[in-house]
Amino acid sequence: MLAVSGEPPDGPGWAFEWKWDGVRATVAVADGGVVAHSRNRRVITESYPELHALTELTRHTVLLDGEIVALDERGRPDFDRLQSRMHVHRPTARLLREIPVAYYVFDLLAVDDRDLCPEPYDRRRQRLLEFGLSAPPVVRTPDNYVDVSGADLLRVAAEHGLEGIVAKRRTSTYSPGTRSRSWVKTALRLTQEVVLGGWVPGEGRRAGTLGALLLGAYDDTGTLHYVGHVGTGFSDTALDEMRERLAPLHRPSSPFGTPVPRDRARRAHWVEPDLVGEVEHRQWTADRRLRHPSWRGLRPDRTSHEARLPPT
Template identity: 50%
Template structure:
């Protein structure tokens, strides 16, 4: 397995300050490239975290989420990244991840960090549930945009920055041998791999086939439509969450369809937090062009479709519902308009 590496192949000409409104490039769901194309691709681990762009200038760091929210206060352990890289202008792309006791990424643990807007609470959580920034791309360097450079060259420039700190690092990528990289991710219990065409440029805000995500675990982003009251131990609170996906598979703007309900995977704390967030979003009817079967939604409390969540599931049923969905958590880093059906 050949690790992608090499000395920086010259820095780009200066072109002004970091690009305004810069947003992450996105991958499409797919399968490994064909063996005949394998050497044209680089392979990275797919990390189970949240996407973050880091803007560094004058020794300071400014963090933006995938949906362009300022999340700097949420991750105080990354403050020193700015001083580590000096006074230059740099924009990094990566994933913020929290690791569990088993050494694997824990999305449940990261959930504690994603909603925090108070500096004191963020500082406390940085000690009890530390996050780590795993950096995989370089979008701006020394006042120059690098997004027009090939992926292989951007990675060479990124590795030349020698990023390895207490709360950040630049994990390896591998040129070719995609099947071996995917197998290794399966054996390690990781989410999967991302295949990136070595010659591809960075296309901000675009979902491109030049980047492919190949998952070991089936997950789907969903829109929260409402909830049903629980019974027994969950009496008086949420029993299950009713969810939807884009009716055409591509855009929630064209309408949503009912995709089932999720009743497992919650902690008591998550249920309490969800109840507080959903209560002010109440509406009398489902936000769907066609109402779901009443037998599945008795006693439903409908809400405005403003929250995105992620679920793991077994497969799609013939009538388009999620089979055996398990709640993984809300995705405040993603908007309803970004939800797509995973292939």
């Protein structure tokens, strides 16, 4: 179940949770083992062996929904740190020590043979708390908040460097695969998922490597719109890794269904629009381009058609 973007709703019928800057994952715990899936249904269990801690916390068969996060030195989710784990299928012991992850559980979808998705949010939350799924720092069931102002809570999130908040209608059922208005997310910074459609070589200090990525997003008709380019936010290591990932995706022509500016198109190396990334930006321009985007990282947990243009 996915949230729509919007301002925090008013009224007594809402519960609020913090918006965690990580990777969404459903985790099944059964018979002493775990199986984790990303949002695009990839099995990611081996990438995050920390999830096996859940087997020590319950003897029931459960299906959980939550967020995998990597924390900074102040205990806040850090997406940049998580990037070092997101693309590693079998992390080494050293990587596990240097960049551990935690699983923040926020929903309980099934217990033993009982499907809880048709039950209201408040009931699912009550059942989740009864399980006591907490083994800090590896597993946590974060607090939720009722009878509070979403606007006030958003200010608290800003003060503590969190990504934002999510409001959930307390009577709402859980609708798998649905982007529902019963869940409303409010982010403190603007981010956008983008499809990589090409790249241009660097100049000066970046000569011989990648200079900028050419970005796209899909509209409701399935057309891939060119939405701009990004050349900031990369480490030297990230640039090298990106070239390696893009090389086998080469294609002879533009994948975009809208024009790319001539100065970019004439130097472009086009690629199949398979990779999804995320950028932070200031705003959308009137011609539907990203203003001052900065690269945040690849999103292997997303499919390309999830990178959508915002509604006009």
